[in-house]
Amino acid sequence: MKVTEHIERAKGKTLFSFEIIPPQKGSNINELYKNIDPLMEFNPPFIDVTTSREEFVYIDKGEGLLDRKITRRRPGTLGICAAIKHKYDVDTIPHLLCGGFTKEETEYMLVDCHYLGINNIMALRGDAMKHQRYFEPTAGGHSYAVDLVRQIHNLRCGKYLHETLEEGERASFCVGVAGYPEKHLEAPSIDFDLKKLKEKVDAGADYVVTQMFFDNQKFFRFIEQAKDYGIHVPIIPGLKPIAVKRHLQLLPQVFKIDLPDTLIAAVEKCKNNKEVRQVGVEWSIQQSKELKEAGIPVLHYYSMGKSDNIKTIAEAVF
Numbered sequence: 008m009k010v011t012e013h014i015e016r017a018k019g020k021t022l023f024s025f026e027i028i029p030p031q032k033g034s035n036i037n038e039l040y041k042n043i044d045p046l047m048e049f050n051p052p053f054i055d056v057t058t059s060r061e062e063f064v065y066i067d068k069g070e071g072l073l074d075r076k077i078t079r080r081r082p083g084t085l086g087i088c089a090a091i092k093h094k095y096d097v098d099t100i101p102h103l104l105c106g107g108f109t110k111e112e113t114e115y116m117l118v119d120c121h122y123l124g125i126n127n128i129m130a131l132r133g134d135a136m137k138h139q140r141y142f143e144p145t146a147g148g149h150s151y152a153v154d155l156v157r158q159i160h161n162l163r164c165g166k167y168l169h170e171t172l173e174e175g176e177r178a179s180f181c182v183g184v185a186g187y188p189e190k191h192l193e194a195p196s197i198d199f200d201l202k203k204l205k206e207k208v209d210a211g212a213d214y215v216v217t218q219m220f221f222d223n224q225k226f227f228r229f230i231e232q233a234k235d236y237g238i239h240v241p242i243i244p245g246l247k248p249i250a251v252k253r254h255l256q257l258l259p260q261v262f263k264i265d266l267p268d269t270l271i272a273a274v275e276k277c278k279n280n281k282e283v284r285q286v287g288v289e290w291s292i293q294q295s296k297e298l299k300e301a302g303i304p305v306l307h308y309y310s311m312g313k314s315d316n317i318k319t320i321a322e323a324v325f
C-alpha cells in the first residue's frame with residue numbers, strides 16, 4: 008500500500024516508521040532481522056532501506072603499486088526490501104539515488120520494484136562520494152532529485168526512457184522526497200531550498216521526509232513555510248536519537264543541523280556513552296510526544312541498524 012494511503016487510513020492516528028541501512032556485504036541477514044524484530048510490535052506501515060554510494064578502494068599490488076577499484080560496501084537495497092516485505096508482510100521503501108546510477112539502471116530497478124509489488128520509492132539525489140567535496144552527477148545519471156522524480160512519474164504514465172508503452176501496465180508508484188527544516192547544505196537560502204522542494208512536488212512527489220532535527224520549533228516553522236510555498240503533501244519528520252558523545256560534533260558536521268544548547272549541556276554532563284544514550288532517548292521521546300500531540304501523521308526514525316533505543320522511544324510514545 009502507498010504511504011499516502013497508510014496515512015489516510017490511519018485517520019489522524021500518528022504512525023511509527025523507521026529506516027535501516029543495508030549491512031556490509033558478507034554479513035548474515037539474520038543480524039538485520041534481529042534489529043527489526045523488536046520494532047515490529049509498533050506496527051510500522053513501512054520500513055525504508057537506504058542506498059549507499061559507491062566508493063574507491065585501493066588494493067595493494069606490492070612493490071608500492073596500488074590498484075584503484077570502485078565498489079559498494081553496502082549493496083542489496085532492493086533484495087533487502089523484498090526479503091523484509093516477504094518475511095514481515097510490511098511495505099518497504101527503497102531509496103533510489105541519482106548518484107552512482109545511470110538512468111537506464113534506475114529504470115531497471117523501477118521495473119524490478121513493480122514486479123516485486125514495491126510501490127513506494129524514496130527519490131534522492133544522494134550525497135557526494137567520500138573523496139568529493141560536493142556532489143558530482145554520474146555520467147548518464149540525473150543531476151537533481153527532481154529529475155529522478157520526473158523519471159518515476161513518467162513511468163506512471165507508461166513513458167519509459169526510450170519508448171512509450173501506451174497499452175502497458177502502469178506502475179503507480181508513490182514517491183517520497185527529502186526536505187530540510189534547516190536548509191540543505193548546498194542551498195544558498197531556505198527560500199531557494201523551498202522552491203526546489205515545490206519543484207519536486209510539482210514533478211510528482213507525494214510526500215516529504217525531513218532531515219533529522221532536534222528542535223521541534225524548526226519543524227513546525229518548516230511545515231508552515233512549505234504551505235506558504237504551495238506544498239500540501241504530507242511532511243513526515245525524520246528523527247534520530249543521539250547515541251554517543253561524538254554525535255555532538257558529527258551530526259552538525261555531516262548533516263548541517265544545529266543542536267539545541269540544552270541538549271548539548273545534557274550530553275556534556277554524561278560520564279559515559281550509556282548515559283548519553285539515555286539522554287538521547289529522553290530527548291527523542293519529548294520531541295516525539297510533542298509531534299504526536301500536534302497530529303503529525305508519521306514519525307520516521309533513523310535507526311540505521313541499532314534498534315534498542317528506538318524501541319524504548321516507541322514504547323513511551325506509541
Ligand SMILES: NC(=O)C1=CN([C@@H]2O[C@H](COP(=O)(O)OP(=O)(O)OC[C@H]3O[C@@H](n4cnc5c(N)ncnc54)[C@H](O)[C@@H]3O)[C@@H](O)[C@H]2O)C=CC1
Pocket residue numbers: 102129130131132133134135150151152153185186191192193194195199200203207216217218219245
Ligand atoms: N530521508 C532521507 O533518506 C533523507 C536523505 N537525505 C540526503 O540528502 C542528500 C541530498 O538529496 P536531495 O535532497 O534528494 O537532493 P535535491 O536534488 O533535492 O537537492 C540537493 C541540493 O541541490 C539544490 N537544488 C535542487 N535543484 C536544483 C537546481 N535545479 N539547481 C540548483 N540547485 C538545485 C537543493 O536546494 C539542494 O541544496 C542525499 O544524499 C539524501 O540521501 C536528506 C534528508 C532525508
Ligand SMILES: Nc1nc(=O)c2c([nH]1)NC[C@@H]1CN(c3ccc(C(=O)N[C@@H](CCC(=O)O)C(=O)O)cc3)CN21
Pocket residue numbers: 057134217218219245247257261262309311
Ligand atoms: N545527507 C544525508 N545523507 C543521508 O544519507 C541521510 C541524510 N542526510 N538524512 C536522512 C537519512 C538519515 N541517514 C543517516 C545516516 C547515518 C546516520 C548516523 O547516525 N551515522 C553515524 C554518524 C555519521 C558518520 O559517521 O558519518 C553514527 O555514528 O550514528 C544517521 C542517519 C541517512 N540519510
